[in-house]
Amino acid sequence: MTVQDQETGTADRRHPRALEPVTLVVLALLSVLGALIGLHMITTLGVSPNTSVIGALVAMLVGRVAFLGLVRMRSVHRQNLAQSAISGATFAAANSLLTPIAIPWALGRPDLVWPLLLGAALGLAIDVYVLYRSFGSRFLPADAAWPPGVAAAETIKAGDQGGRRALVLAGGGVVGLVASFFGLPMSAAGVALIGNIWALAMFGVGLLVSQYAPDHLAEGTTLSSLYIPHGVMIGAGLVALVQAGLLLARRDRGKADLDPSLAPAVAPSARTVEDDPTTAPTVSVEQLRRTMSTGYVLYVLGAVVLAAVTGVWADMPVLAVVGWVLFAAFAAIVHELIVGLAAMHAGWFPAFAVTLIFLICGLLLGFPTVPLAVLVGYCASTGPAFADMGYDLKAGWLLRRDNRPYTAFELEGRRQQLLASVVGFAVALGLVALLWRSYFADGQLPPVSIVYADTIAAGLGDPEVLRNLAIWAVPGALVQLLGGSKRQMGVLLATGLLVATPNAGWLVLAALVVRFVWVRRRGEQGETEMALVGAGLIAGDSLNSVGRIFRG
Numbered sequence: 001m002t003v004q005d006q007e008t009g010t011a012d013r014r015h016p017r018a019l020e021p022v023t024l025v026v027l028a029l030l031s032v033l034g035a036l037i038g039l040h041m042i043t044t045l046g047v048s049p050n051t052s053v054i055g056a057l058v059a060m061l062v063g064r065v066a067f068l069g070l071v072r073m074r075s076v077h078r079q080n081l082a083q084s085a086i087s088g089a090t091f092a093a094a095n096s097l098l099t100p101i102a103i104p105w106a107l108g109r110p111d112l113v114w115p116l117l118l119g120a121a122l123g124l125a126i127d128v129y130v131l132y133r134s135f136g137s138r139f140l141p142a143d144a145a146w147p148p149g150v151a152a153a154e155t156i157k158a159g160d161q162g163g164r165r166a167l168v169l170a171g172g173g174v175v176g177l178v179a180s181f182f183g184l185p186m187s188a189a190g191v192a193l194i195g196n197i198w199a200l201a202m203f204g205v206g207l208l209v210s211q212y213a214p215d216h217l218a219e220g221t222t223l224s225s226l227y228i229p230h231g232v233m234i235g236a237g238l239v240a241l242v243q244a245g246l247l248l249a250r251r252d253r254g255k256a257d258l259d260p261s262l263a264p265a266v267a268p269s270a271r272t273v274e275d276d277p278t279t280a281p282t283v284s285v286e287q288l289r290r291t292m293s294t295g296y297v298l299y300v301l302g303a304v305v306l307a308a309v310t311g312v313w314a315d316m317p318v319l320a321v322v323g324w325v326l327f328a329a330f331a332a333i334v335h336e337l338i339v340g341l342a343a344m345h346a347g348w349f350p351a352f353a354v355t356l357i358f359l360i361c362g363l364l365l366g367f368p369t370v371p372l373a374v375l376v377g378y379c380a381s382t383g384p385a386f387a388d389m390g391y392d393l394k395a396g397w398l399l400r401r402d403n404r405p406y407t408a409f410e411l412e413g414r415r416q417q418l419l420a421s422v423v424g425f426a427v428a429l430g431l432v433a434l435l436w437r438s439y440f441a442d443g444q445l446p447p448v449s450i451v452y453a454d455t456i457a458a459g460l461g462d463p464e465v466l467r468n469l470a471i472w473a474v475p476g477a478l479v480q481l482l483g484g485s486k487r488q489m490g491v492l493l494a495t496g497l498l499v500a501t502p503n504a505g506w507l508v509l510a511a512l513v514v515r516f517v518w519v520r521r522r523g524e525q526g527e528t529e530m531a532l533v534g535a536g537l538i539a540g541d542s543l544n545s546v547g548r549i550f551r552g
Contacts, residue, residue: 015077015409015412016078016081018420019419022072026059026078027085028427030055031423032427034428037049038051038091038098039432048095049546050090050542051083051546052148052395053152053155053539054086055079055084055085056083060073060156063075063078077399077400077413077416079159080413080417083152084396085420087388088385088388088389088421089427089428092384092429096381096382097121097428098436100123100377100378101117101377101436103449103453104377106445106454107456116377116378118305119310121381122381123299123302123332124425127336128385128386129298130292132414132418133283134288135389135393137284137288138247138285139288141279144196144394145344146343146344146390147535147538149392149393150535151190151535152395153394155539156399172534174536177543180544180545185504185541186537187347189508189537190347190511190533190536190541191348191534191538193531193534194347194534199345199492200346200492202479202483205505205509206492206497206499206505207500207508208505210497211503227465227468227469228468228472229472229497229498229500230356230498231471233494233498234357234472235474235475235476236491237354239476239477239490240337240485240488241334243484244337247285278397282411296329299330302329303326303328303329306328307371311370315370316367323365324375331358331378333382335379335383336383341488342491342495343386343388344387344390347391351387354383355380355448359379359456360465360469362376369456373453380452389417392417511534
């Protein structure tokens with residue numbers, strides 16, 4: 001019997017605890033490693049690697065140690081807690097905390113760094129709250145793609161079970177590692193083997209257009225300089241918000257719609273899922289509605305605190321400050337939802353570009369420099385941790401879904417993953433607070449923060465910007481409307497246009513073709529094999545990304 005079986009094989013077994021002494025020490029040490037990796041990568045290369053696979057592999061190795069109780073880390077659920085902590089620390093330190101506070105430094109306002117660190121920490125906390133309370137709903141379902149989460153879960157399963165699936169995963173990992181070493185974005189191919197085909201087809205189209213369109217434009221002109229991708233994202237994002245609103249406006253059909261085991265008196269024909277309760281929502285529409293409403297209120301309160309500690313009120317009249325607070329809260333929650341939807345379907349999220357969209361909106365609204373910098377920092381603090389925690393909860397769901405009774409164990413597992421992530425976030429906050437001055441004094445700022453600061457300083461000198469945004473919002477809205485809320489085709493098209501990674505589009509479309517042909521030949525088994533290969537490619541690409549810290 002495996003360690004997993006020993007710990008979760010019967011109904012009276014409880015999910016391993018994140019705050020058990022041995023587990024907590026491992027989580028804290030991994031969080032330090034993840035935060036340092038994130039800080040180094042975001043300031044040198046401008047990217048944050050997904051360290052989930054690293055955390056899982058380290059936990060596997062630790063579990064082979066036969067003293068100090070470390071053998072308990074052989075549990076796949078403790079390994080899931082480990083990868084949740086390290087990845088949470090990585091994205092929190094790099095994206096949610098250091099990137100926002102670098103903006104005022106780049107603008108020559110170091111006095112705003114500490115106040116904005118407080119605001120970024122509040123944004124991070126609210127971000128995580130909204131994701132945790134909404135994961136498993138019809139809006140953010142557990143059985144959606146979340147490709148990096150699949151990669152982490154399959155890596156953990158392969159280490160626990162071995163056999164053919166381990167060989168397939170390892171083969172994909174080797175290909176991903178070698179190809180990404182030579183500059184190919186193999187995670188793009190990996191997500192295409194896992195995610196929604198329609199959404200990823202639009203993602204691939206967007207990547208190809210962004211790669212080759214500059215060849216047909218005037219020299220030195222790009223799609224981004226014309227604000228075309230931003231306009232497409234604005235249109236798609238607005239429609240996505242309307243679609244989300246319609247979902248929230250639906251009347252809840254009761255607990256039987258969540259999980260058959262929660263309503264045994266209901267006739268079988270009235271239940272949503274009978275054969276597989278793991279695909280039924282665990283969050284009702286009413287709960288989702290309350291979460292989103294509460295999230296917005298919390299963002300408003302966070303913006304009020306931020307306005308007070310940064311002195312925003314001194315730059316604008318009272319009514320303008322009220323408008324700033326409401327808009328800052330709106331930008332924060334919309335930013336996290338758009339980033340989360342892109343991450344859920346494609347495994348990539350355009351956090352930089354979506355933040356830039358709200359920066360442009362702030363410029364159009366005429367916000368002064370300091371309020372605009374604070375707004376952008378607050379907005380930038382949301383989204384990445386939201387997406388990353390979605391990946392982690394997806395990995396946990398895949399590892400827990402075979403346990404019966406399912407619902408109680410799944411919800412307890414999510415709670416423990418939340419605690420593990422909080423350990424990672426706390427470590428990240430502490431390290432950023434200790435190290436930010438040394439990074440900034442040496443000129444090591446995240447490149448995106450410099451772009452934000454330069455854009456704020458320069459303002460909008462071209463009157464054509466608003467017209468371009470309005471024109472290109474129309475096709476973005478139409479594509480999103482055509483695809484519907486489940487496919488998110490407009491958001492993914494805009495994501496491809498904004499990400500603009502060379503050759504990624506070809507890899508996405510080629511992988512989709514291979515997947516289509518293979519699944520037609522092998523049926524459901526072929527889909528499973530493609531998911532394993534895709535997970536391996538993503539894991540290999542992630543290992544290469546983390547390895548760059550040592551090569552650099």
